[in-house]
Amino acid sequence: MSRQYTASVVGGGAGGKLSLNALEASERFVLKAACDLRAEVREALAASYPGIVIFPSHEEMLAQCPTEVVCVSTYPPSHEEVALAALESGVKGILVEKPLGHTFESGRRILEAIAAKQIPVAVPHGLLAKATPLEIIRRVQEDEIGRLVLVEIQCRGWDILNAGIHWLHFCRMLTPSDLPLTVHAAIDASTRTYRDGLQVETAAVTSIVHASGLRVILHTGDETPVNVPGKSFVFRLIGEQGVIEFWGWENGFLLNSEKVLPAEFSVTGHRRHLETLADQMEGALLDYTLANASLSALELCEAAYLSGEYKAQVMLPLTGFLPPDPFTDWQPGKPYLGANGGRDGRIFG
Numbered sequence: 001m002s003r004q005y006t007a008s009v010v011g012g013g014a015g016g017k018l019s020l021n022a023l024e025a026s027e028r029f030v031l032k033a034a035c036d037l038r039a040e041v042r043e044a045l046a047a048s049y050p051g052i053v054i055f056p057s058h059e060e061m062l063a064q065c066p067t068e069v070v071c072v073s074t075y076p077p078s079h080e081e082v083a084l085a086a087l088e089s090g091v092k093g094i095l096v097e098k099p100l101g102h103t104f105e106s107g108r109r110i111l112e113a114i115a116a117k118q119i120p121v122a123v124p125h126g127l128l129a130k131a132t133p134l135e136i137i138r139r140v141q142e143d144e145i146g147r148l149v150l151v152e153i154q155c156r157g158w159d160i161l162n163a164g165i166h167w168l169h170f171c172r173m174l175t176p177s178d179l180p181l182t183v184h185a186a187i188d189a190s191t192r193t194y195r196d197g198l199q200v201e202t203a204a205v206t207s208i209v210h211a212s213g214l215r216v217i218l219h220t221g222d223e224t225p226v227n228v229p230g231k232s233f234v235f236r237l238i239g240e241q242g243v244i245e246f247w248g249w250e251n252g253f254l255l256n257s258e259k260v261l262p263a264e265f266s267v268t269g270h271r272r273h274l275e276t277l278a279d280q281m282e283g284a285l286l287d288y289t290l291a292n293a294s295l296s297a298l299e300l301c302e303a304a305y306l307s308g309e310y311k312a313q314v315m316l317p318l319t320g321f322l323p324p325d326p327f328t329d330w331q332p333g334k335p336y337l338g339a340n341g342g343r344d345g346r347i348f349g
């Protein structure tokens with residue numbers, strides 16, 4: 001029988017409950033405590049998870065009930081503060097919800113601090129704990145559809161950061177050595193939509209160009225039309241020798257129009273990610289691949305929103321990004337009057 005690890009969760013919302021339920025269901029963990037700033041959430045947690053200790057803040061929980069694993073399931077702007085406090089408390093493994101931070105820089109600092117302690121981390125992207133997306137990644141990497149040239153994603157009812165980060169994380173895992181070079185997004189915000197504590201787009205199209213020439217085109221938004229009837233999410237992976245289509249969280253995919261239905265794992269989701277964390281705590285090789293891909297996906301999300309905000313193509317890495325001069329009298333599509341400089345677009349190079 002494997003070792004059992006004590007565990008606790010910071011934040012009792014939707015993300016926190018996924019970790020609480022996974023920890024309670026898994027034999028690899030003993031769920032000891034949870035905390036939440038809100039009294040009504042603490043009451044609900046006490047009713048749902050009798051036998052664990054509930055605290056009003058992560059400081060009190062980490063001081064009075066330190067555990068070997070802490071799950072950071074708060075709003076992204078507090079991930080860094082809570083994760084660093086958990087690391088200080090001496091955790092041996094940590095889960096940090098996606099997006100790792102509210103900014104790429106914050107996410108990077110979190111991963112650096114975790115790596116400095118040489119402990120494992122889980123960033124629970126659900127697609128990477130399911131048989132269908134993992135089999136698709138394997139088949140693409142084994143060249144079943146030839147060189148990948150285009151990934152098209154249609155995503156209805158969601159935005160670049162809340163769901164898009166899962167999709168972009170999947171893309172980073174598909175072609176990990178093919179670096180994204182530029183991100184260009186056009187973003188409409190006319191409906192003033194907010195979702196999960198963020199102002200988000202009404203509709204957006206994001207284009208990511210990689211070093212190999214691979215394009216990832218992501219359509220997101222409230223009413224984004226999806227061109228497969230009955231689906232909210234469609235992914236098309238176009239290779240030089242074939243096409244894969246799949247539908248986000250659904251099992252199964254089309255390989256050149258033939259249905260393939262991989263057998264789903266008995267354990268998926270947060271529990272699968274947490275049990276992989278336990279394996280690493282128990283001596284398996286430390287593996288930051290998924291976490292680094294999550295940080296890369298966060299960089300793409302931030303680049304997309306910056307591109308939309310500044311109406312500019314964003315070159316990666318994002319650390320070099322400088323906002324363009326906000327004033328431009330150059331209006332693509334309007335007549336060129338032969339004045340005010342410019343470059344002759346008929347002359348290349």
Ligand SMILES: NC(=O)c1ccc[n+]([C@@H]2O[C@H](COP(=O)([O-])OP(=O)(O)OC[C@H]3O[C@@H](n4cnc5c(N)ncnc54)[C@H](O)[C@@H]3O)[C@@H](O)[C@H]2O)c1
Nearest residue numbers: 011012013014015016035036037038058073074097098124
């Ligand atoms: N991986 C997934 O599939 C998945 C699914 C849902 C949410 N999430 C992620 O989980 C995180 C939380 O999202 P949510 O939907 O649960 O939000 P939520 O608003 O439902 O819950 C967040 C909770 O954290 C509490 N909180 C905030 N700061 C705290 C602190 N310092 N100490 C204690 N409690 C604190 C809040 O009171 C709130 O109850 C986000 O990063 C989100 O993206 C991930």
